Amino acid sequence: MRKRLWQLHSWLGLFAGLGLVLIGLTGSVLVFHHEITRALQPDRVLRESPVDAPRLPLSQLITTVETAQPDFWVRGWLLYHGDERRDVAYLTPHADSNDWHIVTVDPATGTLGTATPVATHDTIYGWFVDLHYTFFADHVGLVLTALLAIIFIFLSLSGLYLHRAFFKTVFRLRWGQSWRLFSSDVHKAVGIASLPFNLLLGFTGAYWNIAHVIEEMSHDHEEAEVWTTYEGRLDRVDELPALAESQWPGYAFNYVYLPTAEDQQFYVFGQTEPGAALRSRYGSTLWLDAASLEINYEKDLRNAGLWARVVDSFEPLHFGDFGGLVSKILWCLAGLAPGALTLSGALIWFHRRRKQPRSPTSVV
Template identity: 55%
Template sequence: MRKKFWKLHSWLGLVCGLGLLVIGLTGSVLVFHQEIAKTLHPDEVLNAPLSSDSQRLATSELTTRVEKAFPDFWIRGWLFNTDSEYRDRAYLMKRDTDDWYVLYIDPYTAKTSERPLPYDETIYGWFVRLHYTFFADHWGMGIAAFFALGYIILGVSGIYLHRPFFKALFRLRWGASARILFSDIHKAVGIATVPMNLILGITGAYWNIAHIAHELIEHAHEEEEPMANEYAGTTERIDSLSAIAEQSIPGYALNYIYFPTEEEPMFYLYGQHPGASSFRSLYGSTIWVSAETGEVTHSSDLREAGFWAQVTDAFEPLHFGSFGGVTTQVLWCLAGLSPSILSLSGTLIYIKRGRRKKGRRTATAQPSRPSQQRIPCETT
């Protein structure tokens, strides 16, 4: 059984190695994407310095200014930044297209980026697409899900193969052969990061598989999704959404609005219930509000949701390590680097082991030298 696990672990590591390296490195960047954007593009993502009397402008005023400044676009979603240092993000769609753009806007001054950016041109959007889809849309999501499942199997098989892990965790035999040193590094890194890696693998695989399953179900019932058209009465009701949400879920923190369309005249609100723990996402409690009547047609308080809904809502802080502040983010960032080390060390171990076996076979195949070799005499 142990030999079979070795083969499974080795071959799966070779097959998934490069993909996991890309996913791990991009994941490490995404953990600190806001801090990276703040350093590289402070004028674009940061608000102006706030004074003691600074107040957010009304959302209707912000949306009106955005649409006047960029008449070729219309707003599909609005992300309220929970950190006052960073700007809000408006998600726009270019008219008569299905192309998505992002615009950063200061909610206190209404100052915006110079232009809406295609989603892939933002640091976050570029790394997200590479991390989850390898720039291959749904096919890429399937491939990423396969690598995530492989990562889970690698973690479980690694635990089985190195059950007395405490003996190998801090042992690095620098004076030994390269194969032994690579093996020690591989075991130490794998064992130290296995809890985080299992979390990353399970949450990532779930998201991608759930998305693919949703798309398959949707396409089975719809021949072709029509192009969305702007709903004309968005601005008239948008400022009342917070009050409507408060009546539905007292203490509700509104974090994201998905705007209505002519085909679907509904505001979709995503936020948090009051007193939400750090293991809760920013979007776990949802409210649907009719854009035509202002009536709440659906309300879901995460506190009253089922067990599985609460588990999957915790996946976001668990996946990005945000539940423990900077400390867990640093740990998750380091865990994201581990696939690179494991892929490299595992490949080197495989190569060294292959050369060693080849050397043994060659030595066995050579005939032993006789003690006395008879040389036939040449006759004339």
């Protein structure tokens, strides 16, 4: 039993190794994507106005963007409160409503961060997200990365079982001896030290991808290539923050998806517990009729079921941005673990293969 488990562990590790390395490395980059983008493109992402400067009305900001970009219309708006980052406007061309772009906007001045909108997959964040979750292969890639995440969970658990005795000397590294012994010690030490992260990151990543694929397969998602603009979509947009605040005092209004002619509703996403640990920025939602602002649906995460709250925590837990710089560094290092495990595991496997005696039938 132990021998067969070791063989399965070895072969699956070799099979999934390169993919897990890519997922781990891109995940490490994504942990610090805000800092990387800020360093490389400060003019695009950082606001010119003071952080505490009053915001312009949202309708005015949207109009400013659409005036500057007459071939696009704004579909959604991401707001940053008390933050040095600009807001992000999500746009699509009039001719293709499935081709998403972004432009950053200073919320106090309306100044755009770029002269032209940037396709979401051409941003630093978008490029790494596509590689991390899909290997640039859309739904096939989602299935593949979900499979790799499941394999990663199995490798972590089987490695724990196979090397459980190693806990007695978990920090032992036999320097100055053979590469096989040193690689074995590194492999076991990294595997055990990173085990909680491996299980957490593997499970949350697999859940997101599998849930997305199931949702796509179980619903009809045939959409028109061109969505049409609902002319009244800005008439009452400036009332949304106050309405959400009256519904849930202290509510953080973080994102709004604007109505279309085909779907005349505002979709508001935010937090009823701003600053709460292990909460995403979008867990509490309101759907409102675009004309009357009648609430058609609401979800206050504080009153949601246990599983809904657990799933909402997946985002901060997966990206490690809940504990400031300390958690980010730990999560970044965790992203390097698959690379160390793959390299050390491959060295162990090849050394064992080389040591195996040849059978008589292989001798001429």
